[in-house]
Amino acid sequence: MFKNLQQDLPASLVVFLVALPLCLGISLACGTLPITGLIAGIVGGIVVGAISGSQLSVSGPAAGLTAIVISGIAEIGLYEMFLLSVVLAGVIQLLLGIFKAGFVSDYVPNAVIKGMLAAIGIILILKQIPHFLGDDKDYEGDEAFFQTDGENTFTEIILALQNIEPGALMLGLLSVGILLLLDMKWFKKQPIFKWMPAPLIVVVSGAFLNHMFGHWMPGCQLQAEHLVELPIFADPVQLYFSLPKIDFNGFTNFHVWKVGVTLAIVASLESLLSLEAVDKLDPEKRISPNNRELVAQGTGNIVSGLLGGLPVTSVIVRSSANVNAGARTRSSAIFHGGLLLLSVLLIPGVLNLIPKSVLAAILILTGYKLAKVSLFKEYAKKGWDQLLPFLITVIVIVFTDLLTGIFAGLLVGLFFMFKSNFKNSVFLYKNDENYLLRFKNEVSYLSKPRVKKMLTEIPNGTSVLIDATKTSFIDKDIVEIIDEFIEHSDKHNIKIFIKREKGPNDDLFKDPHRRVTN
Numbered sequence: 001m002f003k004n005l006q007q008d009l010p011a012s013l014v015v016f017l018v019a020l021p022l023c024l025g026i027s028l029a030c031g032t033l034p035i036t037g038l039i040a041g042i043v044g045g046i047v048v049g050a051i052s053g054s055q056l057s058v059s060g061p062a063a064g065l066t067a068i069v070i071s072g073i074a075e076i077g078l079y080e081m082f083l084l085s086v087v088l089a090g091v092i093q094l095l096l097g098i099f100k101a102g103f104v105s106d107y108v109p110n111a112v113i114k115g116m117l118a119a120i121g122i123i124l125i126l127k128q129i130p131h132f133l134g135d136d137k138d139y140e141g142d143e144a145f146f147q148t149d150g151e152n153t154f155t156e157i158i159l160a161l162q163n164i165e166p167g168a169l170m171l172g173l174l175s176v177g178i179l180l181l182l183d184m185k186w187f188k189k190q191p192i193f194k195w196m197p198a199p200l201i202v203v204v205s206g207a208f209l210n211h212m213f214g215h216w217m218p219g220c221q222l223q224a225e226h227l228v229e230l231p232i233f234a235d236p237v238q239l240y241f242s243l244p245k246i247d248f249n250g251f252t253n254f255h256v257w258k259v260g261v262t263l264a265i266v267a268s269l270e271s272l273l274s275l276e277a278v279d280k281l282d283p284e285k286r287i288s289p290n291n292r293e294l295v296a297q298g299t300g301n302i303v304s305g306l307l308g309g310l311p312v313t314s315v316i317v318r319s320s321a322n323v324n325a326g327a328r329t330r331s332s333a334i335f336h337g338g339l340l341l342l343s344v345l346l347i348p349g350v351l352n353l354i355p356k357s358v359l360a361a362i363l364i365l366t367g368y369k370l371a372k373v374s375l376f377k378e379y380a381k382k383g384w385d386q387l388l389p390f391l392i393t394v395i396v397i398v399f400t401d402l403l404t405g406i407f408a409g410l411l412v413g414l415f416f417m418f419k420s421n422f423k424n425s426v427f428l429y430k431n432d433e434n435y436l437l438r439f440k441n442e443v444s445y446l447s448k449p450r451v452k453k454m455l456t457e458i459p460n461g462t463s464v465l466i467d468a469t470k471t472s473f474i475d476k477d478i479v480e481i482i483d484e485f486i487e488h489s490d491k492h493n494i495k496i497f498i499k500r501e502k503g504p505n506d507d508l509f510k511d512p513h514r515r516v517t518n
Contacts, residue, residue, distance in 0.1 A: 045337015134165020
């Protein structure tokens with residue numbers, strides 16, 4: 001656990017700084033107490049981090065579950081009873097992991113995964129611009145294009161440009177400058193910056209300068225609404241009694257089970273997709289066990305629900321910040337959870353001095369690293385079959401939500417897969433009066449129209465060699481069409497030859513008594 005402490009501890013500080021406002025913002029969006037989001041962040045770091053097989057993934061409350069949480073609480077009626085749904089969701093996830101249902105994420109194309117990462121990056125940039133300018137009306141962590149206050153991502157930016165907070169803008173610009181400077185190779189090589197990450201320097205500098213604004217430029221000093229707003233508890237006992245207590249009386253409530261199943265399905269999909277994405281970002285290209293991740297997420301939701309917290313999932317924003325900060329192992333995720341716990345218990349007042357515009361600067365640069373222009377150029381060179389699924393995923397996620405975008409990208413990817421299979425599985429060649437009908441790869445029923453068209457192009461009085469040696473599977477519909485062609489070949493004076501190997505394809509097609517062996 002401590003072997004990579006030099007990399008993991010500084011990275012955990014960065015993830016902690018990113019996670020803190022997001023935990024608070026998501027609980028605010030759900031209409032629950034701030035402590036509920038913090039519990040989910042702590043459990044996601046310590047519990048899920050300890051069990052997960054992923055070295056870089058970070059879990060916590062997710063904006064993607066906000067709508068389900070809001071509607072679930074409204075449907076059930078009590079947050080305390082909704083917590084039972086969170087626990088049930090965890091139990092279902094645990095069972096899904098035990099019965100190895102995590103394989104579903106293996107079928108998501110790379111173009112869709114990279115599109116998801118780019119979309120999250122774009123959303124981060126667009127959603128943090130208002131906070132960067134000092135407009136903090138929308139909650140931290142909001143990923144939806146259409147906001148609950150009636151605005152959308154673009155109109156929110158326009159409003160923020162009309163109401164710029166000078167102090168926030170100055171601190172934001174300074175933070176970006178420091179982050180870019182410390183990202184240069186010379187600074188990265190200095191030993192001090194290996195233990196003191198750039199985001200921590202930016203946060204400390206921003207809090208100090210905002211305090212000094214009170215002496216130098218009182219009109220630019222940011223007030224409480226533009227700073228982190230962590231709840232303050234006198235002691236751990238007060239914290240304990242402030243936690244929502246789960247109500248087990250809802251065990252026979254149909255709505256509790258319905259919400260629990262919904263949470264389990266959506267949270268599992270989001271976690272598995274995030275896991276795939278984080279593996280793509282991992283410099284060491286390690287492959288995380290998806291079934292173990294479901295077990296970890298399930299355990300996390302059981303614990304979070306029992307303690308009064310929101311549901312947890314693996315989250316791309318925190319995970320990508322973890323990767324960019326240079327984390328090596330899951331110790332970083334565990335340490336970040338511990339830091340969240342300590343911050344609630346020991347230093348909430350100090351953390352409430354951090355300007356939101358400084359944190360926005362960190363998130364904007366994190367978003368840029370996910371959605372670099374070079375990534376779009378890379379996919380533009382790969383051809384339409386890769387570019388379109390990538391772009392559709394990006395566009396749909398930005399304007400709707402993560403799962404809708406993933407499914408849209410999958411549909412486009414499937415279209416190109418079918419198209420490729422359609423074109424590259426059956427070929428017809430001509431040499432004088434001789435024809436070669438060759439099957440390659442796997443020939444599905446989708447090739448049926450193509451095969452029928454090719455057979456109609458073969459004139460009477462010719463010879464046809466049907467080569468089935470290069471295919472591992474031919475759909476029965478295709479076999480039936482070929483058999484009919486062979487059956488009526490004598491009427492059209494067409495000589496049929498079959499080329500096939502001894503093996504699984506040896507009994508394909510009716511035997512015209514003209515067999516060619518290899």
